[in-house]
Amino acid sequence: MDRSMKRKLEVLMEDEMRTILLHQWTLFSYVEAGKISEKEWLDRIKEMNKRTERVCDDRLTPFQAEEGNAVERIHIVFSESTKGSLQLALNQKETREEVIAFSSMYSIGPIQDLDKEEGIGKRKEWLFYHLVMDDEQWVHMVEDSLKTIENLRSIPGGVPITIWAGTNAHEQTGLRFVMHLLKNKPNEMDTVQVTDVLEFPLHTGELSPERFVRLLERSQSRPVSVECMKTYLDEWRALSEENANLRVWDKGIQSTTEDYFDATLIQSLKRLQDESDKEDYMKAARLIGEVLGHSSQVVGDSFFEYRVRELVLQGEFLIRGVPRGMRYYEVKWKPQQDV
Missing domain, CATH: 1.10.10.10 (Winged helix-like DNA-binding domain superfamily/Winged helix DNA-binding domain)
Incomplete structure (x- = not known):
């Protein structure tokens, strides 16, 4: 099986796979019973294959523009709870804006080669041997991480991107990782440094949908300049080369030893x-x-x-x-x- 077909199959749900298999078995039984011809059977299989590929392509490129319903902006956050609150706030606007969540805790664990399957695998191994984790989250960590990275890279070039982060090692490390992933994208990019705007929240996950609504109305984003992007990329390179298992915030991201606390x-x-x-x-x-x-x-x-x-x-x-x-x-x- 080639890699593109494997990726398409991976985005299908188990019940969808079972339905496809059952449908094929049913059609084959119709051929054996003489209810349909082999040509009709082949035509139906081809049609089902086309429909399945369309579904897979839509899921692999979720932000491609649709006629009359194009995505106008993509927001990137660093927890599922933040995604939920921000999406609720965005739904009150008349524009179509979507949120991507990078939900791994970037202040802990190895981060070297985090955009590659091998690097994610090494991070997964460290987490497994050190933290008590939900089995479902751990089992699907590699494929979920690769899917999120693929979603980010599939953003059309004309769609602006806003990245939200608080003043903490988790989100600031995540911000630099995302900039590494976006370094060759032509998109207009800006950031919202939440702690600078609101003073108190350490983490964007502390914000309610109502607080996000007010932030969106105040338009507190900062454009990412060429110089700023270079700084982010340099800092990501240094952090990933240090590859420490703990990072804290102390006037910047500091790699440290696991016994820090x-x-x-x-x-x-x-x-x-x-x-x-x-x-x-x-x-x-x-x-x-x-x-x-x-x-x-x-x-x-x-x-x-x-x-x-x-x-x-x-x-x-x-x-x-x-x-x-x-x-x-x-x-x-x-x-x-x-x-």
């Missing part, structure tokens, strides 16, 4: 135990929620949960329960004299 986790657990009536085990979910609530970084609760498990393995924390998820076990700081 360990001291904060230890101090937070000690404080929670001191504030408790009895120095007992603490739900891992409570500890992680406490650190997340006071952190100015966007790395996701799964990364903090990974570091809690590492601190257990290092003997810093005692554990009670099975660590199949942060809700299922408790931890306690282990005083140095007990070691």
Whole structure:
């Protein structure tokens, strides 16, 4: 099977594949029973093949202009929740504007060759061995990532592109990755640096559809100049070459070691135990929620949960329960004299 046919088949749903197969079996049974001729059978198969290819082509190039219904602008965001809120806001406009979401957490995990199947595979492997993830999300990570990249590259050249990002390592790294993917596109591009506009939100996922409506009305986007694009590309090249497993925001994106938050986790657990009536085990979910609530970084609760498990393995924390998820076990700081 050639690669183009394989890509087309991959965009079909399982129930659609079953329907096509059932239809072919039914037609073949009609030929055997003498209900239709072989020529009629072949003509129907050809017609079904044409319809299927049209559906696949539409899905592989979702932003191609349709008569009277052309996409007027594409927005790019870095979480599914942000996509949902922004799309609701855009639906209130009289224009047709669509949203693409890059939903991976770019502040954590390897990012080298992230536009290639091999690089995505290595990132998937790191996530599998370090984070507790939803099976469905993990299994389809490579194909979903490649599909999102393909959607981005299929944007017609005349459609303007707006990229939304907050001041955090996740979205700023994602912004530079997207610029890398768009570097040869002739499209007009601009960015909305949400934290600069609204001051408080670390992440665009914190914005409601109503806040997006007001931002769209105020038109706070900044055009991406040639010099700015070069800076983004240089920074992406440096980040991907460093290929660290953790990136934080400190007046810019900083690659750092995975134990960056360990001291904060230890101090937070000690404080929670001191504030408790009895120095007992603490739900891992409570500890992680406490650190997340006071952190100015966007790395996701799964990364903090990974570091809690590492601190257990290092003997810093005692554990009670099975660590199949942060809700299922408790931890306690282990005083140095007990070691």
